[in-house]
Amino acid sequence: MHQNEFPKVERAFLVGAEVRGTNSVISLQDSLSELALLAETAGMEVVGQTTQTLNSIVPATFIGSGKLEEVQAVIKELEADAVIFDDELSPRHQREISKVFGNDIKLLDRSALILDIFAQHAKTKEGSLQVELAQYEYRLPRLTRQWTHLARQAGGSAAGSGVGGVGLRGPGETQLEVDRREIGRKIDRIKRDLEGVRQHRSQHRQQRRKTGIPVIALVGYTNAGKSTLLNHLTNASVYAQDQLFATLDPTTRRTALPSGRQVLLTDTVGFIQKLPTTLIAAFRATLEETQEASMLLHMVDISHPNVVAHIDVVEDTLAEIDVPSMPRILVWNKIDRWAGDTPPQFPDSDMYREQVCISARTGEGVPELLEAIERVFAQELVRITLQIPFERGDLVSRLYRIGRVLTQESSAEGMILDVEIPKSAQDRYQDFAYENT
CATH class of the missing domain: 3.40.50.300 (P-loop containing nucleotide triphosphate hydrolases)
Structure with missing residues (x-):
């Protein structure tokens, strides 16, 4: 492979904002440092950052219009490929900011970046399903007319979506509805699959509880x-x-x-x-x-x-x-x-x-x-005395695994054990409680 054939590393510019009078768990600068680590984990190169303190988040563009123009000039100078905001952007924010930056600049927020990292690192089927669900639920309210590739990936097309001859909606608008329905179907399917995973995990937990x-x-x-x-x-x-x-x-x-x-x-x-x-x-x-x-x-x-x-x-x-x-x-x-x-x-x-x-x-x-x-x-153990039938050696072995056996002796009816076991397991052995009369 020639050197110029290696995939280009995306150059990212970071934007953070804080509202006066609000208390954040982590300072804005520390939060941006963490965002830079996230970007690097996603395989990006961070080339710069900026911050703005606001009286309130701007409804249309999140940060002020002047600041947005400043960012636009800086990313052009730095030849950045992506701009990453440290907070989650609303669908309106993304739409209006994209108009300023243009389609050549990838616009991400912290949520989208974390989702991208999760998608890269999920190894099992369960992890992949969970990430896919989160991605679709994040994208659904942010669909625009630019997302027409979704339906094509799903096997649909604008030509086959019932537009011809009706004339009630524009093709982009109809395609948007197709995309929304397609994502809705995928979300429903993934949720069903994850419910199966949840039930499978629940069965495993029940088996573990039985072992104590x-x-x-x-x-x-x-x-x-x-x-x-x-x-x-x-x-x-x-x-x-x-x-x-x-x-x-x-x-x-x-x-x-x-x-x-x-x-x-x-x-x-x-x-x-x-x-x-x-x-x-x-x-x-x-x-x-x-x-x-x-x-x-x-x-x-x-x-x-x-x-x-x-x-x-x-x-x-x-x-x-x-x-x-x-x-x-x-x-x-x-x-x-x-x-x-x-x-x-x-x-x-x-x-x-x-x-x-x-x-x-x-x-x-x-x-x-x-x-x-x-x-x-x-501190979570209770001390009880049990009489276990000789044929239930499995219970004796389990007691040694889950607690402490203080004394053990034989009787005519079985093994008598003085034990300390977790409170959560006490009910399981209640039928074998022994009182020396």
């Missing part, structure tokens, strides 16, 4: 190191890179705590500020894994200057998807990159049972994390 093995969900801001920790603890081979959204598809692996107790670790998609609502909805099937967990490990990058803001973003997103109250451990990761003495303080630290500093990459602090998990689980 507790599930620990790893949650955190994107690039906090969740996949690296999963790999370290379970010898898994989950893709883990120092970049945003390196992995999307959830992975569940079994591991043992120091006591020998078995647990399941589930890695989940990373969160980010201004995460598109269409994506949160599309990934609900995946995030249900978090809702069904026995414990959350909230991982954060202690070396990141906005780490406290990242904690807030994750907790807000967990609340948005209705994750129930459950024990949480705050895991300050990447201490090998950090020069501080004590972790930062933040207002809601009481919501965490334990806080542990680790390096998932080097393994430093991981034994202390496992001990903290044991302590938290111990």
Whole structure:
């Protein structure tokens, strides 16, 4: 391949705006820095950026008309191919801004950029379906007459859409309706497919509940190191890179705590500020894994200057998807990159049972994390005495996996065990409760 045959890297110019008097989780400049990382993750080269402070967002063009003309001149000078806004643009914003920049400049907002990254990184059928659904739901209200390729891709054409002879609508208008119907059909199909995935996952969770093995969900801001920790603890081979959204598809692996107790670790998609609502909805099937967990490990990058803001973003997103109250451990990761003495303080630290500093990459602090998990689980255990029939050795084995067997002895009717098991599993063994009379 000749050098000039390599695909051209798109040159992106970033635009950020903030409204006076509003409080943002992350400063405008830090948000633009994160947007630059997103653009680089998507394979773009960032060639410049600009910001504007407004009294209110301009209804037609998001930023002021003067600023828009300034951006137009700069992107021409820098030979930029794309302009990326740090906030989600409304359909009207996109339409009016595109008129100014022209069709040769790709116009994106943060939501569209994140969707593009997700599309690149989704590996499984489920992940691809979720991204496809989010993309279509994002595009549907933004359809314009320029989108006539959608229907052609679906096997339709303007000529075959019933225009000829009627004369009631223009061809572009009719084609727009065809595109909308086609996207609507695709959305319905993907939702049906995802419902099948959700039911399949639900069956898996029911099977896991029957085993009584507790599930620990790893949650955190994107690039906090969740996949690296999963790999370290379970010898898994989950893709883990120092970049945003390196992995999307959830992975569940079994591991043992120091006591020998078995647990399941589930890695989940990373969160980010201004995460598109269409994506949160599309990934609900995946995030249900978090809702069904026995414990959350909230991982954060202690070396990141906005780490406290990242904690807030994750907790807000967990609340948005209705994750129930459950024990949480705050895991300050990447201490090998950090020069501080004590972790930062933040207002809601009481919501965490334990806080542990680790390096998932080097393994430093991981034994202390496992001990903290044991302590938290111990707080969730109940002590009961059970009499298990001899022929139910499977129940005895399960008790050793999910809890702590303190004593075991034989009787005429079966094995008598003094055990500590999770409260959630107590009802399952109620029929075997033993009282020494």
